[in-house]
Amino acid sequence: MSAPETDLPPLFPFAAIAGQPALRQALLLAAVDPRIGGVLVEGPRGTAKSTAARALAELMPAAPFVTLPLGASLEHVAGTLDLQQALAGHAVRFAPGLLARADGGVLYVDEINLLPDALVDVLLDAAASGVNVVERDGISHRHAARFVLVGTMNPEEGALRPQLLDRLGLAVRLANVADLAERQAIVRARLQFEADPAAFRARHAAEQAALAERLGAARARVQAPDALPWSDAVLQAAGALCVQAQVDGLRADLVLLRAARAWAAWQGDAQVTPVHVQAVAELALVHRRKPGVPPPDPVPASPPAADPPHPPRAPGADGAGPPEADWGAMPPEPIGTVRLAVPELLTSSAPATPKKA
Structure with missing residues (x-):
């Protein structure tokens, strides 16, 4: 009793x-x-x-x-x-x-x-x-x-x-x-x-x-029926995390989506978003991740402020400009060189290298 x-x-x-x-x-x-x-x-x-x-x-x-x-x-x-x-x-x-x-x-x-x-x-x-x-x-x-x-x-x-x-x-x-x-x-x-x-x-x-x-x-x-819907972006976020973790099967995807929906319900949000997926990802994947696969880098709560973007350079505008996809790269610039004096002891001890024809 x-x-x-x-x-x-x-x-x-x-x-x-x-x-x-x-x-x-x-x-x-x-x-x-x-x-x-x-x-x-x-x-x-x-x-x-x-x-x-x-x-x-x-x-x-x-x-x-x-x-x-x-x-x-x-x-x-x-x-x-x-x-x-x-x-x-x-x-x-x-x-x-x-x-x-x-x-x-x-x-x-x-x-x-x-x-x-x-x-x-x-x-x-x-x-x-x-x-x-x-x-x-x-x-x-x-x-x-x-x-x-x-x-x-x-x-x-x-x-x-x-x-x-x-x-x-x-x-x-x-x-x-x-x-x-x-x-x-x-x-x-x-x-x-x-x-x-x-x-x-x-x-x-x-x-x-x-x-x-x-x-x-x-x-x-x-x-509740039809509560907390998710978009294709949520499915894509969950699938990408599971692929990155190299999990077996699809159970991880389903658990991750259910956990994200539960977290959205706990937060009082109207729908599931990729942010909810990221918030519960480690709980669903830590024991399923293949050995040797590192966990993903944590996503910052607010991204740091970025420098203002530079206008893209047209490819070939100055003869040396990078292609449009790499517009953030800088073109090479010539740099002056200075010949240094080499001590005689080092030059005398090194064997002469024959010139190639």
Whole structure:
């Protein structure tokens, strides 16, 4: 029997999480549109992975938070059919698993890289489709499983196969906080929360409520029909980034477009633009990029002021002018030369070079 809600320990508010902007962005995107396929969080211990996942569920109305234990079986996760009851009562009796319990909430999988591949396949199928299908001895049962999958792993303990990595929607690679002031701010906030959780949560209540309201509005906008259209320029921007990353298949393009639409909904914009694609590109491509391919240079928020353009030079106007396509180039100019005296020691020691006929 589960403990009453009043007996649960207080949660660290999502609004108070500091020092991990990429993690916050990825979790919010997956919550806006769970069809993105979940979030993989890679990083060392103590980088707020589980804290952020639990805090995300609190922003979603009546959202359960379900943790998948490391030793769970396939029946425990997906559910099972009671064939004896089905044969005796001429009805299918389904015993739901963790996927059914996580419907509408967050399914947290710690050390996802240590799970059997077959179990990870079931998780990823349900996370991408929103439906869990259980088939056994010719009997099939389907139920809704719309949840935000958050998987964490420490790369030092092993890696996921590339086929499984590609099926996870977004990825965040965390690092230890090296900035001293930022570390102090994070530790101070944690100590304040542990000293008086109620007072700490009260200080962030307004911001927490604003985040929950904004998340609910963004989720409604994404689910609305014909909402947030994108142009061919958006498709071209997404495709160019995927080609540059040398990804396999087209799943990266689809995830990138869904994430860009979710980011546009979160920003409250009327349509998806290439700017939204660029803002979420690294989250969708960091775990799909071919090894050795460098990430693209970040696009500046505002381009620097450029010098006023020079008028193009007509090709061949002065006999040495560059073609029109290279009008920014300057024509060569003659430069005077000065003959330097060479020390006699050097000239005498060098062998004479015979002249060619």
